[in-house]
Amino acid sequence: MDFLRPLTWEDALAAKAEHPDAVPIQGGTDVMVEMNFDVHRPPALLDLNPVRELTEWDGVDGRLRIGAGVPYVRLIEELGDRLPGLAQASRTVGSPQIRNRGTVGGNLGAASPAGDSHPPLVAGDAVIEVESAARGTRMIPATEFYTGVKRNALEPDELIRAFWTDPAPGPQYFSKIGTRNAMVIAVCSFAIALNPETRRVGTGVGSAAPTPRRATAAEDFLSAELDWENRGPLSVSAAQRFAELVKEAASPIDDVRGTADYRKHALSVMARRTLTWAWNDYRGAVPGTGEGKEAS
Amino acid sequence: MRVNFTVNGSKETVDDVWEGESLLYMLRERMGLPGSKNACEQGECGSCTVYLDGVPACSCLVAAGQVEGREVRTVEGLATGSTGSDQELDPVQEAFVEAGAVQCGFCTPGLIVQSHDLINRVPDPSDAEIREALAGNLCRCTGYEKILDAVRLAASRKAAAAK
Ligand SMILES: Cc1cc2nc3c(=O)[nH]c(=O)nc-3n(C[C@H](O)[C@H](O)[C@H](O)COP(=O)(O)OP(=O)(O)OC[C@H]3O[C@@H](n4cnc5c(N)ncnc54)[C@H](O)[C@@H]3O)c2cc1C
Ligand code: FES
Ligand code: FES
Numbered sequence: 128m129d130f131l132r133p134l135t136w137e138d139a140l141a142a143k144a145e146h147p148d149a150v151p152i153q154g155g156t157d158v159m160v161e162m163n164f165d166v167h168r169p170p171a172l173l174d175l176n177p178v179r180e181l182t183e184w185d186g187v188d189g190r191l192r193i194g195a196g197v198p199y200v201r202l203i204e205e206l207g208d209r210l211p212g213l214a215q216a217s218r219t220v221g222s223p224q225i226r227n228r229g230t231v232g233g234n235l236g237a238a239s240p241a242g243d244s245h246p247p248l249v250a251g252d253a254v255i256e257v258e259s260a261a262r263g264t265r266m267i268p269a270t271e272f273y274t275g276v277k278r279n280a281l282e283p284d285e286l287i288r289a290f291w292t293d294p295a296p297g298p299q300y301f302s303k304i305g306t307r308n309a310m311v312i313a314v315c316s317f318a319i320a321l322n323p324e325t326r327r328v329g330t331g332v333g334s335a336a337p338t339p340r341r342a343t344a345a346e347d348f349l350s351a352e353l354d355w356e357n358r359g360p361l362s363v364s365a366a367q368r369f370a371e372l373v374k375e376a377a378s379p380i381d382d383v384r385g386t387a388d389y390r391k392h393a394l395s396v397m398a399r400r401t402l403t404w405a406w407n408d409y410r411g412a413v414p415g416t417g418e419g420k421e422a423s
Numbered sequence: 424m425r426v427n428f429t430v431n432g433s434k435e436t437v438d439d440v441w442e443g444e445s446l447l448y449m450l451r452e453r454m455g456l457p458g459s460k461n462a463c464e465q466g467e468c469g470s471c472t473v474y475l476d477g478v479p480a481c482s483c484l485v486a487a488g489q490v491e492g493r494e495v496r497t498v499e500g501l502a503t504g505s506t507g508s509d510q511e512l513d514p515v516q517e518a519f520v521e522a523g524a525v526q527c528g529f530c531t532p533g534l535i536v537q538s539h540d541l542i543n544r545v546p547d548p549s550d551a552e553i554r555e556a557l558a559g560n561l562c563r564c565t566g567y568e569k570i571l572d573a574v575r576l577a578a579s580r581k582a583a584a585a586k
Contacts, residue, residue, distance in 0.1 A: 130424055130442040130488040152486055156466055159484040162443045163464040172442060174489050200478075222559020223537070224481045225466055309558035310467060 129171035136180045139286060140260040142173055147283035149173040153181070153196050154228035156221070157237045181232065181288070191294055192256070195232025195287040202231070210292065212247035212299030212318050219243055219303050222310055232287045235272065238279040238338075239312075245273065245339035246318035246331030247301050253292040259285040266291070273338035297321035298408035300401040303333075304385070304393045314385040317373065317397040321405050326355045330398075335377035335390050342376035345369050345398070358410045366399045373398035428490040430456070431500030440487045447471045447482035450497060458498040458532045462561075469560030472533035473497045479540045481559075498532035501539060514584070515539045518577035519570075526564035534560045538574045546582055548574070 131149055133139040143149060149171035152158045161167060175181055181196030184206065191209065193202070199217040203226070207214035213231075220226050220243050234242040235255060247253075248269040255267045261284060269290070272280050281287070299320045305311030316333035328349045330342045352365045379390035426437045426449065437453050445464070450456040450473070460470035464483045471482045474496035482495075501513040515538050518524075525531050534557065541548055541556040548556070553574050562570060 128442040130486070132488065132491060152489070155484045155486055155489065156481075159445060159486060160465045162486070163445060163483060168443060172486055172488070174486065176489050221466065222469065223556055224469060224472055224479050224559045225484075227478045228475075228480050228484065309555075 128168065131171055131173045132177060133173070133175075134177045136178050136258075136288070137260075139173065139175060139178050140258060140284075143286050144260040144284045146171050146173070151175055151236065151286060153230045153233045153236075154198060154225075156225050156229040157233055175232075175286075184289075186294075187291075189293070190291050192289050192291050193231070194289050195235070196230050198228055198230050199226035209294040210247070210251070210299070211295055212251060212301050212320055213244060213292075215299075215301040216243040216247050216303070216316075216318065219301075219305075219308075219311070219313075231290060235279060235287055235290070236281070238273050238277050240273075240276055240336065240338055241313045241316075241334040242339070243301075243303065243313060243316060243333065245269070246316050246333040247299065247320070248290065248292065249331035249339050249341055250318040250320040250329035251292045251295070251299065252329060253290050255287060256289045256291060257281060257285045258288045264288070269339075270341060273340075276337045295320065296325075297323045298405040298412075300404050302397040302401050304390075304397070312384065315377070315379065315390040315393050315397075317394055317401060319398070319401045319405050321409055323355060323409065326350060326353070328353070330373065330376075332373065332377055332394060334384075335379040335394055337378075340376065342373040342398075345372035345376060348372055349402070353406070358412075360410070361403065361406045366402055369402055370395035370399040424488060426487055426491055428492060429494045430454070431496055437487075442486075442488060444487050445483045446473070446475075446485040446487050446490055446495065449487040450482060450495075456497055456499055460529050460532055462529060466559075467561070468530070468533070469537060469557075470530050470533040472536045472560070474536065474540070479537055496536075498536055501535065513539065514580045515542065515573075515577040518573040518580065522569050522573035522576055524565060524569040524573035530560060530562040530564075534562065534570060538577065541574065542578050542581055546585075547578055 131142045133142045150169040151173045181194040184193040202217045203214045231244045234244040253269040255272045258264045301318045303316040304314040313334040315335045318331035320329035328346050349369045374391045374395040379387040426440050462468045462470040466481045466484045473482045504510040
């Protein structure tokens with residue numbers, strides 16, 4: 128077995144081109160579990176920790192470009208105000224030790240349908256920046272990045288450089304079902320993102336289909352239904368219809384963590400709740416209405 | 424392969440490290456540092472927690488080669504002085520002993536490193552903050568109450584000492 132330690136991004140791309148079957152490792156919180164249990168023994172590990180560019184983030188033309196190697200703990204501390212949905216999801220990942228090391232790049236690399244970063248990335252229209260030495264950069268919308276259970280759109284010579292997303296233009300929420308408040312792989316999860324500028328609602332459904340996905344019909348319905356202009360109240364029937372459409376967007380399976388029926392039900396509850404929180408925040412954001420989250 | 428890194432303040436070179444092995448394995452099996460415990464090798468129990476460049480991590484999930492040129496501090500590195508009468512335990516270690524937070528002791532090294540970090544970051548942690556910080560450290564013996572006592576005791580001692 129080889130252990131490759133490129134010190135720069137260029138060298139990392141060159142190493143991946145030369146050793147397409149090398150397994151990249153960042154936080155190691157997925158890779159090392161597989162190594163320790165001998166699930167598979169790759170011909171080489173490609174350590175990306177020394178590549179400083181991956182651990183940086185930046186604002187570029189109003190968007191955020193976040194390096195694939197920024198650990199969850201830093202997303203929460205440094206970007207929690209700009210990306211509240213992703214920060215909420217990050218807070219639910221594993222334990223403090225896992226959040227100190229684990230990264231969104233690794234979550235994307237693993238592409239588990241239960242990965243917690245995926246629903247907020249999808250709901251917030253994130254785009255994944257990947258690169259190879261031979262063909263340069265590709266920008267892949269998050270919705271197209273996941274291609275199957277634990278499969279993604281990366282070519283063997285490509286690495287994930289960063290993800291791009293807008294600082295939240297409106298309220299964002301993430302919700303996850305599990306057996307306790309820590310160390311839980313999502314039974315199912317849901318993210319919502321309101322964009323008052325475009326008057327669109329974004330959604331992300333996790334752990335309820337082979338890949339994370341949007342609930343497109345639910346988004347279309349709600350975007351048209353909400354009283355963006357007057358920030359009017361949310362009708363019970365609209366919230367219920369939204370929840371129903373989110374549920375219909377899922378195609379979950381029965382497994383050890385939960386049944387398909389339970390997942391569908393839980394998704395509809397999370398959809399209704401997160402929508403209520405988000406819409407109340409939006410309404411409360413009007414100066415002088417005196418309405419805030421407490422009003423829910 | 425060869426790995427060069429600093430452990431508990433001392434520069435070390437370790438030879439014949441297998442490329443796929445964990446930092447935990449290297450510490451315990453190649454370096455005579457068995458303080459960090461191996462209980463799950465999958466990040467679930469926290470008993471292998473060490474500082475990596477000052478940040479707590481499960482050493483079972485760090486590849487040995489990833490610590491090249493970096494700094495690791497294990498539970499062995501918390502006490503000051505060398506072994507013997509001039510050795511002084513860290514206040515967190517003392518508090519664990521006094522509060523009766525140790526039964527079989529298997530979880531203890533990880534809990535001590537994790538608590539040590541918490542108190543450094545948050546000098547007067549609330550119960551919720553303690554629980555949150557220790558959510559990734561499992562103990563099968565104590566029922567956690569005495570561990571919470573130990574962390575509270577260590578925090579108050581440290582605050583008193585700082586005055
Ligand atoms: C105890 C425990 C609890 C966990 N809890 C959760 C949880 O609650 N929610 C959750 O979503 N996940 C959880 N996980 C899984 C894991 O922590 C996450 O998937 C994390 O985001 C992985 O990040 P990493 O940097 O550690 O990835 P690594 O293990 O380093 O890599 C993961 C995958 O991504 C690939 N990869 C990494 N970086 C790149 C790159 N730049 N380009 C291309 N490929 C790359 C690797 O080759 C590998 O296939 C848990 C894991 C453990 C051990
Ligand atoms: S042995 Fe590392 S977390 Fe359990
Ligand atoms: S004292 Fe035995 S596991 Fe904690």
